Amino acid sequence: MTMNEDLIMAVEFHGHLCPGIAYGVRAAQIAIKELIEKRAEDEEIVAIVENDSCAVDAIQALTGCTFGKGNLIFKDYGKQVYTFIKRPSGEAIRIALTWEPPPETPEEQCLWQRHMKGDISPEVIKCIQERKTKKVNLIMEVAESELFTVDKFTTILPKTARIFPSIKCAMCGEKVMEPRSRVKNRQIVCLPCFEDE
Numbered sequence: 001m002t003m004n005e006d007l008i009m010a011v012e013f014h015g016h017l018c019p020g021i022a023y024g025v026r027a028a029q030i031a032i033k034e035l036i037e038k039r040a041e042d043e044e045i046v047a048i049v050e051n052d053s054c055a056v057d058a059i060q061a062l063t064g065c066t067f068g069k070g071n072l073i074f075k076d077y078g079k080q081v082y083t084f085i086k087r088p089s090g091e092a093i094r095i096a097l098t099w100e101p102p103p104e105t106p107e108e109q110c111l112w113q114r115h116m117k118g119d120i121s122p123e124v125i126k127c128i129q130e131r132k133t134k135k136v137n138l139i140m141e142v143a144e145s146e147l148f149t150v151d152k153f154t155t156i157l158p159k160t161a162r163i164f165p166s167i168k169c170a171m172c173g174e175k176v177m178e179p180r181s182r183v184k185n186r187q188i189v190c191l192p193c194f195e196d197e
């Protein structure tokens with residue numbers, strides 16, 4: 001197992017080792033090499049992720065692009081695509097997963113089916129673990145050019161995170177950011193109260 005430093009860091013943040021984390025580490029490593037390491041001190045990196053899977057935790061742990069800082073943007077496209085943009089230059093890199101893992105053996109498929117049906121016998125668990133480890137190893141070792149399609153370009157920057165005033169919801173009394181508020185029965189309310197029948 002090639003537990004390199006990046007993988008260890010991502011696993012510490014994420015809580016477990018899985019194929020998703022391995023994909024995220026590989027994508028983050030490209031962004032670091034191509035964009036982040038070559039950045040000037042006053043330049044910032046923005047990541048746009050097109051899924052919210054395990055891989056995104058590796059992106060957050062390794063690149064420093066996080067939800068809280070506002071430099072991680074989630075687009076719910078269900079795609080393994082990661083775009084990193086340098087601010088203010090707009091220099092960007094788009095990393096799209098194109099690799100197909102090798103097909104599983106009939107035994108692996110059979111044991112996986114049993115696991116999906118709730119079989120947690122030692123034999124099945126051991127096989128599932130081995131299958132995961134095997135896949136992580138493959139992802140960590142496959143050539144970058146086989147794993148991803150990488151495009152470099154210059155783009156228009158996404159808007160920076162803005163701070164909005166907050167308003168007290170007339171129903172629950174909790175504070176809500178102004179652009180997220182709604183009007184219900186002529187009162188300003190938060191979204192959960194608005195949607196609550």
Ligand SMILES: [Zn+2]
Pocket residue numbers: 014016017018020021054
């Ligand atoms: Zn995971």
Ligand SMILES: [Zn+2]
Pocket residue numbers: 169170171172173174189190191192193194
């Ligand atoms: Zn409310």
